[in-house]
Amino acid sequence: xxxxxxxxxxxxxxxxNGVVLVVAALLLLLSPARVSADAVPSEFxxxxxGLVVMxxxxxxxxxxxxxxLHRLIARLEGxxxxxxxxxxxxxxxxxxxxxxxxxxxxARLAEERRTGDARALAAQEAERHRIAQExxxxxxxxxxxxxxxxxxxxxxxxxxxxxxxxxxxxxxxxGLDDVRRVARRLxxxxxxxxxxxxxxxxxxxxxxxxxxxxxxxSFAPGLPALSPEAEVVVYxxxxxxxxxxxxxxxxxxxxxxxxxxxxxxxxxxxxxxxxFTGLTEGSGLMxxxxxxxxxxxxxxxxxxxxxxxxxxxxxxxxxxxxxxA
Amino acid sequence: MIRILLADDxxxxxxxxxxxxxxxxxxxxxxxxxxxxEAVERVRDTEVDLVVLDIAMPRMTGLQAAAEIAxxxxxxxxxxxxxxxxxxxxxxALKAGASGYVLKSVADEDLVGACRxxxxxxTFLYPGAESTLVRDYLDRMRRGxxxxxxxxxxxxxxxxxxxxxxxxxxxxxxxxxxxxxxxxGHRANILGKLGMRDRVELTRYAIRAGLIEP
Numbered sequence: 001x002x003x004x005x006x007x008x009x010x011x012x013x014x015x016x017n018g019v020v021l022v023v024a025a026l027l028l029l030l031s032p033a034r035v036s037a038d039a040v041p042s043e044f045x046x047x048x049x050g051l052v053v054m055x056x057x058x059x060x061x062x063x064x065x066x067x068x069l070h071r072l073i074a075r076l077e078g079x080x081x082x083x084x085x086x087x088x089x090x091x092x093x094x095x096x097x098x099x100x101x102x103x104x105x106x107a108r109l110a111e112e113r114r115t116g117d118a119r120a121l122a123a124q125e126a127e128r129h130r131i132a133q134e135x136x137x138x139x140x141x142x143x144x145x146x147x148x149x150x151x152x153x154x155x156x157x158x159x160x161x162x163x164x165x166x167x168x169x170x171x172x173x174x175g176l177d178d179v180r181r182v183a184r185r186l187x188x189x190x191x192x193x194x195x196x197x198x199x200x201x202x203x204x205x206x207x208x209x210x211x212x213x214x215x216x217x218s219f220a221p222g223l224p225a226l227s228p229e230a231e232v233v234v235y236x237x238x239x240x241x242x243x244x245x246x247x248x249x250x251x252x253x254x255x256x257x258x259x260x261x262x263x264x265x266x267x268x269x270x271x272x273x274x275x276f277t278g279l280t281e282g283s284g285l286m287x288x289x290x291x292x293x294x295x296x297x298x299x300x301x302x303x304x305x306x307x308x309x310x311x312x313x314x315x316x317x318x319x320x321x322x323x324x325a
Numbered sequence: 326m327i328r329i330l331l332a333d334d335x336x337x338x339x340x341x342x343x344x345x346x347x348x349x350x351x352x353x354x355x356x357x358x359x360x361x362x363e364a365v366e367r368v369r370d371t372e373v374d375l376v377v378l379d380i381a382m383p384r385m386t387g388l389q390a391a392a393e394i395a396x397x398x399x400x401x402x403x404x405x406x407x408x409x410x411x412x413x414x415x416x417x418a419l420k421a422g423a424s425g426y427v428l429k430s431v432a433d434e435d436l437v438g439a440c441r442x443x444x445x446x447x448t449f450l451y452p453g454a455e456s457t458l459v460r461d462y463l464d465r466m467r468r469g470x471x472x473x474x475x476x477x478x479x480x481x482x483x484x485x486x487x488x489x490x491x492x493x494x495x496x497x498x499x500x501x502x503x504x505x506x507x508x509x510g511h512r513a514n515i516l517g518k519l520g521m522r523d524r525v526e527l528t529r530y531a532i533r534a535g536l537i538e539p
Contacts, residue, residue, distance in 0.1 A: 136381065140408050141335045144429045148341030151433035155348060169433065176430040180408055190413050193386070197538055198413040205412055205457055205536075209491070214464050217535060 009065070009094045016061040024054050068095040076102065118294045125187075125232055132187035135179050143176040188235060196231045197223070197258065200238055204256050211246045213254050213271070220259040224317045230295040234258070234267050234315060237288050237299070241269035241311040244284055249273025249309060260317075267313040275303045288313075327444055328372065330356045332364035332390065333379035333406065342377065342406070342432065349437055361385025365393050373401045375440060378423075380407040380414060388414075388421045395422025402443040406432060415454040416537040419528050425449030448524050450516070452493060458527075460489040461534050462519055477518060484511045 027033075033046050072095055075087055086106065087099045150169040154162055183189070191199040197219045204215045226234065238256065245251050251273030258267050285301060288311070292299035296316055303309040329346060331354050333339045339357055346352045356371045358364035362385040364378060376394060378387035385393075391403050403423040407414055408430075415426045425439045428451055439449035450458075463485070477485060480501075487497045494508045501508075521527050531537045 136408055137335075140429070141338050144408075144432065145335075145337045145341045147430070147433050148338070148345050152341070152344045152348070173430050173433075177410075180410060180430065184409075184411075189381075189409060190411055193380075193388070194413055194417055198417070201536060202411050202413045208460065209457075214468075219535075219538070221538065 009069075012065045013062060016065060017058060020054055020058045020061070024050060069098075072098055072102075079106070114293055117290055121291065121294060122229070128186040132183040132189070135183040135186075136189070140176060140179050140183070143172055143179060147172045147176060191231060191235055196226065196234060199231075199235050200256060200258060203235070203238055203242060207242045207246060207254065213245070213251045213273075216253065216255045218255070218257045218259075220257075223258065223260055223265055226265060226315060227295070227318060230297070230315050230318075233291045233295050233297065234265070234313060236291055237311065237313050238267055238269055240284050240288050244311075245269065245271040245273060245309070249275070251308065261314070263317050264314045265317055267315070268310065270308065270310040272308040275305050275307050275309050327352050327440065328355045328374045329353065329440070330358065330364065330367050330371065330373040330376045330401070332358040332361065332367075332377065332382065332387065334359050334382045335379075338379070338429075342436065345433060345436060346377075346440070352437070352440060361387055361390030364390045368394050368397065368401065375402045375404065375443060377404045377406055377436075377440070380405055380409065380418070388417055391418065391421040391423050402446075404436075404439055404443050404449070406436070410451075410453050412454040412457045413537065415451060416528070416531050419448070419524050419531075420537070422524075424524050426451050426454065428453075446523070448522070448527060450521075450527075453491070455512075455516075456488055456491040457536070458521060458530070459485055459515075459519075461536060463489050465534065477515065481511050481515050481518075484508065485515050488512065488515070 027050070033043075035043050035047065039047075072087070079087075086103050089096060089099045089103065147169060150165055150172060154165040154169065157165060188199050188202070190202050200219065201217060204217045207213075208215050242254065242256070245254050249271045251271035253272055255268070255270045257270075258265065260266070288301075289299050292313055298312075298314040300312045300314075301309065302312070329352060331339055331342055331346075333342065336359075339359075343354045343357070346354055355373060356367045358367050360382045361378070364376065364387075365385070367373075368376060376391075378390055380387040382390075387405055387407075391405065394400055394403060400422070403421075404425045404427060405414075405418040405423045406427050406429060407418075408428075410428055410430075418426045424443045424446075425448060427435050427439045427449065431451075435449075435451075442449045483501060484497060487500065492500070494505055494512065498505045498508045516522055519530075521530055528537075
């Protein structure tokens with residue numbers, strides 16, 4: 001049953017009360033029941049019963065009128081933190097109004113969160129970039145100078161000093177290796193220097209170096225260019241998915257692919273590992289989702305126990321950049 | 326006498342490299358450049374046999390400079406010097422026309438050898454790239470894919486597995502109780518048999534194996 005038209009809640013309740021009172025008054029007038037000047041006990045009973053019926057009817061009707069509001073509250077509580085869904089815009093009067101404004105609010109919040117996240121992640125990437133660059137350009141170069149200088153000194157020093165100098169030189173080399181490793185983890189230089197496919201290929205090699213699983217890669221040739229932000233997102237999602245595969249999945253083989261599907265570039269990381277039930281929104285998956293949302297990409301993770309995990313990222317191709325590329 | 330052009334944007338690194346090279350009587354640094362564009366210009370106005378290019382340089386990267394220099398008629402040999410321990414850069418360097426890739430962290434040990442190898446017309450594979458290539462080869466063979474067929478000796482078979490594990494020549498020599506020189510010999514033979522001897526072969530292999538884009 002629906003309330004007639006778009007009656008405001010106030011008038012709905014007034015109307016209910018009015019109708020109940022009118023019915024009661026009519027009953028009093030038309031039925032044989034009378035209240036004498038000196039009320040007798042039987043009249044008390046009739047009036048009392050009539051009042052109870054009136055109050056109950058009134059309560060039931062108001063409850064019915066307010067029911068959509070309660071349903072709305074229940075739905076509001078059910079809205080998921082991660083992927084807010086829109087409220088169904090149904091009902092009438094105030095309920096419809098609330099649903100509409102809540103939807104508006106959700107959309108605004110999502111948009112604000114997206115821009116906020118985007119700003120935070122962009123700031124983080126920029127900072128990482130800067131640190132990695134400084135490590136390479138400053139610390140790395142200084143250590144290279146030390147390394148080469150020591151080699152030079154070693155060749156001219158008395159034999160007694162040579163073992164000591166060689167040991168110091170090895171320390172400098174280890175330092176240089178560390179700097180390089182840290183810088184690489186902070187920011188994949190290969191992404192900027194050689195592009196996405198090379199960066200993913202390098203990830204695959206790195207994965208193979210540190211895992212017993214074998215990696216197959218297939219990158220479709222001539223993929224449309226993505227924005228630098230989208231490339232970083234694809235890279236980081238692939239990195240995270242491979243890290244998960246290496247750490248938790250116990251996989252024997254992993255497939256890493258990048259191809260075009262209509263107006264999307266699709267990254268897929270598929271392993272044949274353990275898989276898991278019930279998506280635990282661990283920090284890894286959450287991070288992937290957040291990053292995907294930044295470039296309006298869709299992330300799906302399909303996992304079944306003993307049937308491996310597939311992480312899929314669909315990035316929309318920006319047709320404007322494609323045209324200019 | 327091998328005449329060398331040295332390009333690196335860090336003056337002190339350049340000085341360090343120059344000192345290492347000039348300890349050798351047959352190597353002489355005849356020109357220096359602080360970025361890729363300057364390196365290309367120096368090659369134009371100076372006669373050199375070998376160019377040593379840093380990968381990360383302002384204005385024009387080492388890879389771009391290498392590609393430009395390799396386009397010349399009778400180009401000098403090119404060696405890349407890099408911070409990046411990443412086979413993608415190595416293949417990038419080969420594609421650009423370089424015949425070797427030396428990591429800065431082992432430049433004190435490897436640079437001189439790489440210069441001589443380049444002048445002999447050989448490719449200087451840095452150890453990381455070598456183990457990546459060899460491991461990929463073994464993986465493909467295990468999966469039953471078609472790979473350049475070759476017959477390795479029992480010893481070479483032992484050595485190739487150790488290379489795939491990323492062991493250095495010195496470690497391999499110690500493990501197998503053989504001389505370092507012998508290990509180097511095995512490595513060269515293995516690469517030759519796998520069709521990874523020179524720049525062209527290596528690039529072709531890497532493209533076929535899907536390690537790099539064509």
